[in-house]
Amino acid sequence: MQQVNRLKPFFENINFEREDNTMVVNFGPQHPSAHGQLRLILELQGEEIVKAVPTIGYLHRGMEKMGENMMYNEFLPTTDRMDYIASTSNNYGFALAVEQLLGIEAPRRAEVIRTMLLELNRIISHLFWLATHALDVGAMSIFLYAFREREFAMDLMEDYCGARLTHSAVRIGGVPLDLPQNWCEDLTKFIGILSEEIDKYEGLLTQNRIWRMRLENVGIITPEMAKSWGCSGVALRGSGFQWDLRKEMPYGIYGELDFDIPYSTSCDSYGRYKCYMQEMRESMKILKQLIPMYKGSEPQLMAHAPEYISAPKEDIMTQNYSLMQHFVLVTQGMRPPKGEVYVATESPKGELGYMIVSDGTPYAYKMKLRAPSFWHTGLLEDLLPGHQLADVVTIIGNLNIVFGEIDR
Amino acid sequence: MAQHKVNYLANGGAPIVLTSIDKFINFGRSNSLWPLTYGLACCAIEMMATGASRYDFDRFGTIFRASPRQADVIVIAGTLTKKHAEFMRRLYDQMPDPKWVISMGSCANTGGMFNTYATVQGADRVVPVDIYLPGCAPRPETLQYALMMLQKKIRREPASKAIQRKRLV
Amino acid sequence: MRAYSPKQDVQKKSYYNDRFHVVPHLPRLNVEADEQFLSDIDVLKQKFTVLEAYIENGHLVVWIPAKENLKAVKFLKEKLAYDMMMELSAIDYIASKGGFDIFYEMLSLSKHKRIRVKCFIEEKEELFSVESVFKMANWSEREMYDMYGVKVKNHHNLKRILMPDDWYDHPLRKTYPLQGDETAAWYEVDKIFGKEARDTIGPEIRDGAAIDRYDTTRFARLGHEVPFGVDITDGKEPEHTPLAYQEEGGVGLFGVRIIKELDENKSVQLKKRR
Numbered sequence: 001m002q003q004v005n006r007l008k009p010f011f012e013n014i015n016f017e018r019e020d021n022t023m024v025v026n027f028g029p030q031h032p033s034a035h036g037q038l039r040l041i042l043e044l045q046g047e048e049i050v051k052a053v054p055t056i057g058y059l060h061r062g063m064e065k066m067g068e069n070m071m072y073n074e075f076l077p078t079t080d081r082m083d084y085i086a087s088t089s090n091n092y093g094f095a096l097a098v099e100q101l102l103g104i105e106a107p108r109r110a111e112v113i114r115t116m117l118l119e120l121n122r123i124i125s126h127l128f129w130l131a132t133h134a135l136d137v138g139a140m141s142i143f144l145y146a147f148r149e150r151e152f153a154m155d156l157m158e159d160y161c162g163a164r165l166t167h168s169a170v171r172i173g174g175v176p177l178d179l180p181q182n183w184c185e186d187l188t189k190f191i192g193i194l195s196e197e198i199d200k201y202e203g204l205l206t207q208n209r210i211w212r213m214r215l216e217n218v219g220i221i222t223p224e225m226a227k228s229w230g231c232s233g234v235a236l237r238g239s240g241f242q243w244d245l246r247k248e249m250p251y252g253i254y255g256e257l258d259f260d261i262p263y264s265t266s267c268d269s270y271g272r273y274k275c276y277m278q279e280m281r282e283s284m285k286i287l288k289q290l291i292p293m294y295k296g297s298e299p300q301l302m303a304h305a306p307e308y309i310s311a312p313k314e315d316i317m318t319q320n321y322s323l324m325q326h327f328v329l330v331t332q333g334m335r336p337p338k339g340e341v342y343v344a345t346e347s348p349k350g351e352l353g354y355m356i357v358s359d360g361t362p363y364a365y366k367m368k369l370r371a372p373s374f375w376h377t378g379l380l381e382d383l384l385p386g387h388q389l390a391d392v393v394t395i396i397g398n399l400n401i402v403f404g405e406i407d408r
Numbered sequence: 409m410a411q412h413k414v415n416y417l418a419n420g421g422a423p424i425v426l427t428s429i430d431k432f433i434n435f436g437r438s439n440s441l442w443p444l445t446y447g448l449a450c451c452a453i454e455m456m457a458t459g460a461s462r463y464d465f466d467r468f469g470t471i472f473r474a475s476p477r478q479a480d481v482i483v484i485a486g487t488l489t490k491k492h493a494e495f496m497r498r499l500y501d502q503m504p505d506p507k508w509v510i511s512m513g514s515c516a517n518t519g520g521m522f523n524t525y526a527t528v529q530g531a532d533r534v535v536p537v538d539i540y541l542p543g544c545a546p547r548p549e550t551l552q553y554a555l556m557m558l559q560k561k562i563r564r565e566p567a568s569k570a571i572q573r574k575r576l577v
Numbered sequence: 578m579r580a581y582s583p584k585q586d587v588q589k590k591s592y593y594n595d596r597f598h599v600v601p602h603l604p605r606l607n608v609e610a611d612e613q614f615l616s617d618i619d620v621l622k623q624k625f626t627v628l629e630a631y632i633e634n635g636h637l638v639v640w641i642p643a644k645e646n647l648k649a650v651k652f653l654k655e656k657l658a659y660d661m662m663m664e665l666s667a668i669d670y671i672a673s674k675g676g677f678d679i680f681y682e683m684l685s686l687s688k689h690k691r692i693r694v695k696c697f698i699e700e701k702e703e704l705f706s707v708e709s710v711f712k713m714a715n716w717s718e719r720e721m722y723d724m725y726g727v728k729v730k731n732h733h734n735l736k737r738i739l740m741p742d743d744w745y746d747h748p749l750r751k752t753y754p755l756q757g758d759e760t761a762a763w764y765e766v767d768k769i770f771g772k773e774a775r776d777t778i779g780p781e782i783r784d785g786a787a788i789d790r791y792d793t794t795r796f797a798r799l800g801h802e803v804p805f806g807v808d809i810t811d812g813k814e815p816e817h818t819p820l821a822y823q824e825e826g827g828v829g830l831f832g833v834r835i836i837k838e839l840d841e842n843k844s845v846q847l848k849k850r851r
Contacts, residue, residue, distance in 0.1 A: 056738065057489075065524060069588050081449070128453070143460065151457070165453055228711055340638075370663060378713065493764075528765050
């Protein structure tokens, strides 16, 4: 008997010979619009999606295990690589969590500098979101315009900490460096440029017929779905909830700042787009308020807690005991109190949380990183069926997911 | 990086004599290198910034292509994990000759800061790499420099390189 | 004989320990310190067995038996308005307590309060899935299974999510080393090329300070690049390559030069754009 030579299906656990007529498309881990390494296995009935299975894990680097094998200060640059578009927000969340574990507070000037960096990172992240989302939907010139503004913002970050992308700009207990000479003036100039440019982007996109047709009524996240899936950030605010951790459960100096939280009751992509644009303007408002606060603060950059935090560099280089304490803290590590903390901050993507379980040793017992994009990607399983194939790209871009933090 | 048992001096290491046709073909190949959009992690953002307004990548003649069948060079930008390594090799195999590989950033060179169970310690355990590019993340100027080095390398090689067997890894 | 190293917790430990140093505990307050939490705990105590309850860092931490996790979470969502679950995971205490600490981190949007529901399970015990109450548990419980091996009943798709489907062992357990065991070390080589290629490719170099003695010959110095493999150890390098990074001698086609060679000494810096 001659054996028919059948092509064996390559994908595991997917049945190719089916009775119903759906087509299985693999939106593979390498795709220009996948925003990273997302593998979506889509079943299409014609052009409409019947089932979507998102698969992640292609960027899993073992950061949580690294957190159990590294000292707290040593682990800080690793948190940079989680949400690599707005690195300082991850660093700040981690530093805040460890500071709450230790029971110390950063001094005033450090908090002001940190908040400036956070809002600047929020602007950087939203510009990147706009650029890639518009590029995927088809408006390619917005990509170049938004990256041009982003370069100005990254120049500011580079003037401060020396790195464009992976900043590590904050330390546990404060910030390591003071702002350079003309940074505040450069920031004011940048805010001036950016407010005009955002108006131009809105003019190009908001009333654009094609943009509205692509984005309205696409990716509708109902309020129950948003709460059930643990959405946070703009995905939650786009569904009608006025929930922003900076206003509702304030941390740092956000309690003293005056800003509004944009939210949208139309739960579709267009509402989220408008939230993002308005959030950029609110961030600029916050930055304007922070500049005089910086000028009026005393120049102390790191908290004074000799058990956990090293002395300033001038002291280390000249005083003997500061050098000895710094040496012990760097080689052996600081020993925080035993206990568990969960601290959440509002990163540009959503609620970024750090759960640190400490058993008194310099290495954490457990470091759980709560990434907002993890559940936004899981949400795709429920959200995509019913949409057309072209909407997949719109929805993935609109949800603002970053694979560094999904896979950690 | 991998410990290869490959003889690097198989060519003798001496400069190769190139004819005019070789120079012309290499001029064409090096000035229009089409990379594959292969951004994996943070270095992908710097690669996108290189392709954007300030550090224009298009002036080198590069156009980012989405399909590996139409690409010449693959810029591995980001961490290669063990789950993804199989797909990386598959994409590399799907590219037609002549093809080159630029490994961008510490994670692609040697596994980088992620000395863990899930990270491939260097993309050259899986594909043969031509140019290694250090940095975490490397600045866009560094990526441009790497591309210029690759162009220089291409211009030094004989044009019928496709007939030589490419090494496994 | 090599020295015995305990395998129960192979994570990095501090080498020097100060034997007189007593580590403090994070302050735990009584539930009475906050009225909102007090009223919540009173309602909870009527329905479930609360083993322990205290306030730690602004969170109400409630310990319940593992069998009641689904009912407690459902009750908290429906009756006590803790309508979002932010995080759910396990903590590995196999060596010290013989099991895992599972925690559910919940948030109330209306009350602006966070609660952490904790329970303890043995190593091989199975949990009920809370997916019917919160859909986010779908992926969180898969991640918990993938990383720790905690099995969950009534989950429709308990597969590995972050690691490849055929990975061996659960990575976040304390018995798993950071750099992985042998199957992990050769995973990509075995998968792509097969076991025979292990010798060609060689083991992973995990040493951060490794220096290859060929580095001098194989890697370029800025401005002094040489072709691959050329020997420069005795100082005899090829003549200085111009900083212009251009084809030496320009490009010629059948004897006719079509691109001029750039001489950096003759370049002029423009003061104003033309």
